[in-house]
Amino acid sequence: MDKTEAAFRWIWQLLAERKIPFVVGGGFAVRLFGGTRPVYDIDLDIPEERFRELLPAVQPYVVSGPSRFKDELFDVFLLTLDYQGQLIDITAAESIRVYDTNAQVWRDDPTDFEAVEMREAYGLTVKVQRPDLLVRYKRWIARATDLQDVDELERAISTVLGGRGSSSSRQGG
Numbered sequence: 001m002d003k004t005e006a007a008f009r010w011i012w013q014l015l016a017e018r019k020i021p022f023v024v025g026g027g028f029a030v031r032l033f034g035g036t037r038p039v040y041d042i043d044l045d046i047p048e049e050r051f052r053e054l055l056p057a058v059q060p061y062v063v064s065g066p067s068r069f070k071d072e073l074f075d076v077f078l079l080t081l082d083y084q085g086q087l088i089d090i091t092a093a094e095s096i097r098v099y100d101t102n103a104q105v106w107r108d109d110p111t112d113f114e115a116v117e118m119r120e121a122y123g124l125t126v127k128v129q130r131p132d133l134l135v136r137y138k139r140w141i142a143r144a145t146d147l148q149d150v151d152e153l154e155r156a157i158s159t160v161l162g163g164r165g166s167s168s169s170r171q172g173g
Contacts (some may be wrong), residue, residue, distance in 0.1 A: 002030075004039050005122045007086035009068050011044065012124055014057050023093065024121065024128045025137075030149040033117040033156045037148055040088035041080075045111040045129075047075055048092035053113050055079075063087070064107050065132045073099045073141055075106065100140040109137055 001009075008028075015022050024032065026043030046054070051066045058081055064077035077092035093111035100107050116127040131153045138146035138153075 002044065003084050003086040006090055007083040008042055008122055009124070010083055011042065011058075011081070011088055011090075012121075012126070015044075015046070015052060018050070018053050020046055021078075022046045022090075022127070023113060023116055024119075024126055025091075025134065026089070027145065027149060028121075029119075029128045029134055030138075030153060032121055032126075033131055033134075033153060035149055035152045035156075037145060037152075040145075041089050043089050044090070045091050045096070048094055051077075051079060051090075051092070054090070055155060061088075066090075066092075073101075073143075075099075085095055091163070098137060098140050101142045102140070107140060109140075149165040 022044045024043065025045055026041070027035065028039050028042045031039055034043045036056065037060075045102075055062075058079070061081040061083050061169065063080040063082050064078070067075055068079060069078040075097035077095055080108040081088040081090070091111075093113070096111060097106050098109050111129065112133075113127070115130050115133055117130055118125055119128040120126075134152050135153050135157075138150050
């Protein structure tokens with residue numbers, strides 16, 4: 001079992017035991033849709049009020065937070081963990097803001113727990129942010145890795161749509 005799988009199974013178990021809903025996002029989500037670049041961290045979004053339930057179980061692994069984090073691209077409530085060498089970023093779903101580098105404006109981008117697709121990650125079925133929403137967010141951020149993710153997601157979307165015959169058959173739009 002590699003470090004990403006070990007970390008994902010560990011955090012999944014902690015969230016499941018506490019019945020804390022989560023959505024997989026970021027580069028790890030792209031991997032679940034067929035992306036090929038290495039996973040840097042596991043990005044999960046949870047309701048902000050649920051952090052206090054999770055914190056006692058993850059305290060030995062905390063790198064930073066939970067606290068407001070802001071840099072040139074992100075303005076989020078964030079908890080970063082390091083589990084056996086794998087970083088896990090847990091973000092408050094309701095208050096995500098990202099910087100749109102093309103329009104040069106901050107955009108609210110809260111996680112919609114219904115705008116998901118169910119995917120398998122290491123034998124576990126999980127909610128993953130829809131590819132169209134991942135593409136939108138990654139275009140806003142527009143780092144080199146994000147643009148690679150956009151290319152791979154768009155290929156995955158066109159393959160799925162090609163197999164279904166039309167874009168109207170895709171759930172959510």
